Amino acid sequence: xxxxxxxxxxxxIPIGPIHPALKExxxxxxxxxxxxxxxxxxxxxxxxxxxxxxxxxxxxxQILYLAERICGICSYCHPMAFSLAVERIAGIEVxxxxxxLRVIHAELERICSHVLWAGVAAHEIGFDSVLFLTxxxxxxxxxxxxxxxxxxxxxxxxxxxxxxxxxxxxxxxRIKKSLDYLKDNxxxxxxxxxxxxxxxxxxxxxxxxxxxxxxxLCACGPTTRASGVKxxxxxDQPYFAFDDLDFDYVTPDVLTGEVNGDVYDRIIVxxxxxxxxxxxIEQCIDKMPEGxxxxxxxxxxxxxxxxxxxxxxxxRMEAPRGEVFHYVKLNENEYPYSWKxxxxxxSNILPWIPMLKGEQIADIPIVAAxxxxxxxxxxxxxxxxxGNKYELNxxxxxxxxxxxxxxxxx
Amino acid sequence: xxxTMLPQVFSQLFKKPWTNKFPAKYIPSNTTEFLKEVKKGxxxxxxxxxxxxxFRGKIKYDKDKCIGCKLCIKVCPSGAIEFKPEEKKIxxxxxxCTFCSQCNDICPVKCLSMSDExxxxxxxxxxxxxxxx
Numbered sequence: 001x002x003x004x005x006x007x008x009x010x011x012x013i014p015i016g017p018i019h020p021a022l023k024e025x026x027x028x029x030x031x032x033x034x035x036x037x038x039x040x041x042x043x044x045x046x047x048x049x050x051x052x053x054x055x056x057x058x059x060x061x062q063i064l065y066l067a068e069r070i071c072g073i074c075s076y077c078h079p080m081a082f083s084l085a086v087e088r089i090a091g092i093e094v095x096x097x098x099x100x101l102r103v104i105h106a107e108l109e110r111i112c113s114h115v116l117w118a119g120v121a122a123h124e125i126g127f128d129s130v131l132f133l134t135x136x137x138x139x140x141x142x143x144x145x146x147x148x149x150x151x152x153x154x155x156x157x158x159x160x161x162x163x164x165x166x167x168x169x170x171x172x173x174r175i176k177k178s179l180d181y182l183k184d185n186x187x188x189x190x191x192x193x194x195x196x197x198x199x200x201x202x203x204x205x206x207x208x209x210x211x212x213x214x215x216x217l218c219a220c221g222p223t224t225r226a227s228g229v230k231x232x233x234x235x236d237q238p239y240f241a242f243d244d245l246d247f248d249y250v251t252p253d254v255l256t257g258e259v260n261g262d263v264y265d266r267i268i269v270x271x272x273x274x275x276x277x278x279x280x281i282e283q284c285i286d287k288m289p290e291g292x293x294x295x296x297x298x299x300x301x302x303x304x305x306x307x308x309x310x311x312x313x314x315x316r317m318e319a320p321r322g323e324v325f326h327y328v329k330l331n332e333n334e335y336p337y338s339w340k341x342x343x344x345x346x347s348n349i350l351p352w353i354p355m356l357k358g359e360q361i362a363d364i365p366i367v368a369a370x371x372x373x374x375x376x377x378x379x380x381x382x383x384x385x386x387g388n389k390y391e392l393n394x395x396x397x398x399x400x401x402x403x404x405x406x407x408x409x410x
Numbered sequence: 411x412x413x414t415m416l417p418q419v420f421s422q423l424f425k426k427p428w429t430n431k432f433p434a435k436y437i438p439s440n441t442t443e444f445l446k447e448v449k450k451g452x453x454x455x456x457x458x459x460x461x462x463x464x465f466r467g468k469i470k471y472d473k474d475k476c477i478g479c480k481l482c483i484k485v486c487p488s489g490a491i492e493f494k495p496e497e498k499k500i501x502x503x504x505x506x507c508t509f510c511s512q513c514n515d516i517c518p519v520k521c522l523s524m525s526d527e528x529x530x531x532x533x534x535x536x537x538x539x540x541x542x543x
Contacts, residue, residue, distance in 0.1 A: 063487075133415075192418065
């Protein structure tokens with residue numbers, strides 16, 4: 001019996017919304033040819049939490065703690081971006097010392113986030129001993145966070161017009177000890193991540209995002225910098241005290257002399273940014289002037305000022321994952337009229353498609369994790385009518401956006 | 411070195427585990443029974459790592475100092491504080507508390523403060539240990 005000639009067709013693998021390999025709900029539909037990915041579609045919108053709506057029933061000080069809970073890892077940059085927006089509306093001037101303290105906390109969060117990401121990346125390629133080594137080092141950064149803010153994750157350090165806790169001179173030796181520990185271990189981490197054969201084999205030439213695609217799809221943060229795009233809100237539109245500090249864009253060619261835009265380059269960028277953040281914290285501690293840490297220490301008075309404020313403002317910040325954007329409109333009311341959040345992952349979802357096309361099935365986890373996605377921060381809209389979920393096309397979505405903008409402008 | 415993680419892994423074999431063994435050195439077969447034994451004084455808890463200064467734990471409330479101004483209720487992000495109108499005092503439900511210490515900051519007479527107590531797990535969210543008044 002002779003074998004019949006079979007025609008090879010592609011087949012589809014749906015992954016998600018709930019899947020053991022995914023940390024958060026997101027749905028992928030892969031078109032697979034053998035082991036190779038031909039096409040991929042991403043569906044979002046499974047974890048809408050109505051945070052913005054909840055915020056419209058709270059006063060700005062309460063929103064700070066709500067914003068902190070948008071994301072567990074970016075628990076500093078969300079309330080900070082919100083307070084930047086509110087400060088812009090109410091014309092609150094932040095004291096110089098508070099600006100430096102804000103930089104310290106922002107960079108400490110970046111260290112925690114990038115080191116956490118490095119551990120997750122090691123886990124995704126099945127290298128769990130590196131995950132434990134990395135997270136052991138992260139523990140020191142978390143201990144420092146706890147020492148400076150009073151808690152490991154939800155820092156509660158933000159206040160409109162400044163920060164809530166000062167760094168006094170007797171705290172400096174403890175900070176220095178932690179920074180030295182991080183610096184010593186940074187060399188170890190760099191050696192493991194950038195020289196180990198396992199990492200090189202799994203990450204070099206995998207999940208490539210070209211510079212053209214990065215620009216076209218508006219990728220942000222370390223994902224775009226790894227493709228050679230020099231984009232960083234800290235340098236492009238300096239906020240806090242970043243204007244006075246000495247640092248530069250981190251692109252992979254700083255270390256290797258070439259830009260490939262693959263997963264390996266994203267590891268390089270994040271690791272070098274950890275080093276840069278340690279540097280920035282040290283610079284801040286040296287340059288920090290004396291003075292107030294908050295513009296209005298009497299909170300009842302601050303609430304009264306915000307109740308009288310009117311106008312709209314934006315807050316932009318370079319979160320560990322990219323640019324975070326908050327839009328706030330106050331309307332001489334106790335509660336804000338509107339609050340919109342755009343988390344960095346939102347811009348880093350479309351780059352997944354060129355990254356994943358042409359890759360192997362086994363590379364899906366590391367490529368997807370390489371943009372450091374945070375799905376529940378990204379979900380901003382869910383339309384549910386009579387218990388059913390609806391999908392909207394581009395025109396309908398555009399019409400709804402126009403209606404919403406008109407409503408806000410009123 | 412092509413496998414730079416190998417020496418690290420080998421040296422780890424001879425090191426002590428890094429984590430603090432809490433609440434017992436070896437995992438008890440029944441945690442509830444173990445805690446009962448601890449209460450009786452037959453077993454001992456391996457202590458947790460000390461909290462740093464400025465840690466935000468269970469709220470302490472000085473009832474006599476409180477003037478009933480309701481400012482804490484205004485800033486509490488989770489609505490954990492209830493006002494008792496007949497006494498003009500407050501009642502804090504720790505099951506809802508987010509430990510942000512915003513009420514401590516706004517209190518004009520400083521009758522609220524944060525302790526370093528953090529072992530607050532309880533089966534009943536309205537149990538006596540979780541209500542401060």
